[in-house]
Amino acid sequence: xxxxxxxxxxxxxxATSVRVVAVDLAAPEPAARVLHRWRHQPVxxxxxxxxxxxxGILREVEQGLELGLAAGPVASIGVDGWGVDYxxxxxxxxxxxxxxxxxxxxxxxxxxxxxxxxxxxxxxxTGIQLLHLNTIFQLAAHDxxxxxxxxxxxxxxxxxxxxxxxxxxxxxSNASTTALLDAQTGDWSAELLEAVGLDPALLPPIVxxxxxxxxxxxxxxxxxxxxxxxxxxxxxxxxxxxxxxxxSSGTWVLVGAERPTADTSQxxxxxxxxxxxxxxxGVRFLKNVxxxxxxxxxxxxxxxxxxxxxxxxxxxxxxxxxPWIPPMPASWRPPTWRLRSAxxxxxxxxxxxxxxxxxxxxxxxRRPPGSLTSSSRSPAPRSTSCSxxxxxxxxxx
Numbered sequence: 001x002x003x004x005x006x007x008x009x010x011x012x013x014x015a016t017s018v019r020v021v022a023v024d025l026a027a028p029e030p031a032a033r034v035l036h037r038w039r040h041q042p043v044x045x046x047x048x049x050x051x052x053x054x055x056g057i058l059r060e061v062e063q064g065l066e067l068g069l070a071a072g073p074v075a076s077i078g079v080d081g082w083g084v085d086y087x088x089x090x091x092x093x094x095x096x097x098x099x100x101x102x103x104x105x106x107x108x109x110x111x112x113x114x115x116x117x118x119x120x121x122x123x124x125x126t127g128i129q130l131l132h133l134n135t136i137f138q139l140a141a142h143d144x145x146x147x148x149x150x151x152x153x154x155x156x157x158x159x160x161x162x163x164x165x166x167x168x169x170x171x172x173s174n175a176s177t178t179a180l181l182d183a184q185t186g187d188w189s190a191e192l193l194e195a196v197g198l199d200p201a202l203l204p205p206i207v208x209x210x211x212x213x214x215x216x217x218x219x220x221x222x223x224x225x226x227x228x229x230x231x232x233x234x235x236x237x238x239x240x241x242x243x244x245x246x247x248s249s250g251t252w253v254l255v256g257a258e259r260p261t262a263d264t265s266q267x268x269x270x271x272x273x274x275x276x277x278x279x280x281x282g283v284r285f286l287k288n289v290x291x292x293x294x295x296x297x298x299x300x301x302x303x304x305x306x307x308x309x310x311x312x313x314x315x316x317x318x319x320x321x322x323p324w325i326p327p328m329p330a331s332w333r334p335p336t337w338r339l340r341s342a343x344x345x346x347x348x349x350x351x352x353x354x355x356x357x358x359x360x361x362x363x364x365x366r367r368p369p370g371s372l373t374s375s376s377r378s379p380a381p382r383s384t385s386c387s388x389x390x391x392x393x394x395x396x397x
Contacts, residue, residue: 006075009035009068009219011061012228013081013157014250016041018057020064022071035071036064042101050104052156054087054095058163069217077164077216078224080231081157082252083177083276084135088150088202089162096146099156102133110137117195120269125192127183127264127275128176129288135178140196153202157226164221165214169207171223173230176277181206183262183275183283209279225279229254229286234279256286 006026012019020036038060042050068074087099100106110132114122119130128134135155139147154162155174162168175181175188180198182189186206193200207213209230211223225231232248248254262275262283276284 007068007072008076008078009065009074010224011064011077011079011081011157011160013057013061013079013160014228015082015252018060018064020061020068022068022074025075035067036060038064042103043098045098049106050101051098052085052101054098058160061160065216069219074219077219077221079157079160079164079221080224080226080228081160081174083155083174083227083229084133084138086135086138086153086155087159088146089152089154090149091151093152093162093166095159096150099159100138100142102138104138106141107132107137109141110134113137113140113196117192120266122179122192123269124264125182125189126176126179127262127268127283128179129272129274129286131288136180136192136196139180139198144197147198147202150202152204153198154204155226158204161213161221161223161226164216167213167221168204169211169213169223170204171226172206172208172277173225173279174227175206176275177227181277183264186277227276227279229284230276230279233258233284253289254284254286255289256284259283259285 007022007024010019010021010023010032012021017037017039019034019038021032021034023030023032038056040053040056040060043053044050065077082102084102085099088096090096113136114130122128122136123130152168154168155170155178157174158168158170172181172186176183180188180192180203188200188203188206190200193203207223209223209225212220213223214221225234228250229248232250232254233246236246245255245257256273258278260282263273263285264275268275268285272287274286274288276286278284
């Protein structure tokens with residue numbers, strides 16, 4: 001007997017593109033069909049702040065959802081996206097200002113906050129990797145006047161759900177990226193909220209994935225693992241075993257494994273791993289690495305993708321000779337970088353063509369049990385190789 005389609009729409013907020021994807025869950029082999037994609041980037045405002053084009057994001061999300069409805073019946077809508085960033089709503093539910101981008105320079109003094117709270121204590125409570133972009137450090141630097149005007153703080157995927165349905169909640173997997181969630185209790189940490197001067201009433205209740213929260217144009221909206229990495233882990237083919245490691249690739253690359261409980265030990269802190277809540281329970285024990293942001297940010301400055309070298313398998317990067325630029329220097333955190341302005345290390349000459357590890361579209365071998373698993377959050381290929389990208393000299397400006 002033929003099963004009726006069960007079409008669901010996924011809104012995937014990426015830091016370089018927004019996608020709306022349709023999946024028929026009743027199909028023998030469900031496949032994602034991208035209905036709409038909108039490439040975007042943060043916008044520098046006149047006050048120097050770096051913010052997301054939230055109006056444009058919402059417009060394109062709605063356009064994608066309309067395309068999904070036009071293509072046939074829809075059973076459910078879910079929203080995921082990147083972590084840490086948030087929007088502030090006033091008492092009427094209006095956005096006070098466009099959300100800041102996590103690459104905004106306002107968090108340059110984050111170490112002062114970390115030292116005041118105690119870096120070891122902060123990690124012991126939250127289990128989150130200490131990075132300048134963490135929500136706790138963004139809030140410590142946020143304008144106090146605007147915070148006093150705010151009635152609600154919502155992380156960005158939850159903010160889209162709020163705009164679609166009116167529901168206000170904080171899905172657990174994304175809430176855990178803030179470094180404000182107690183890793184042991186699963187609740188907001190009153191101690192840490194007080195440390196950064198945040199009124200606990202601003203934060204919505206923690207909710208789990210799979211909750212029916214309302215509807216948009218007659219279609220039910222459900223919470224999912226609203227941190228995109230949490231949903232990516234759920235989407236890994238098969239059931240990862242105890243020895244499996246997952247690589248989730250996108251603007252950032254997250255490397256790690258699922259565990260039943262958080263590891264907030266000194267050893268984990270020294271290695272700068274972090275513990276994020278899983279979409280269906282448990283914890284994802286992860287390391288954060290710069291991902292395809294390098295390639296997407298290079299494109300506006302003249303970089304081109306050499307299709308032949310992109311698709312041809314190459315030796316492992318560790319055995320490749322030639323100039324190399326580390327993908328995580330502090331000077332690359334703001335978006336105003338220029339590849340040719342990358343700082344020299346030691347006495348090495350400036351490389352004429354930067355290189356970094358990218359992925360090739362060569363087919364991956366079948367994964368044996370307990371092996372490395374690649375889960376791509378965007379149509380990025382899977383096996384690792386080296387690619388060279390030509391970038392013209394930076395302008396004098």
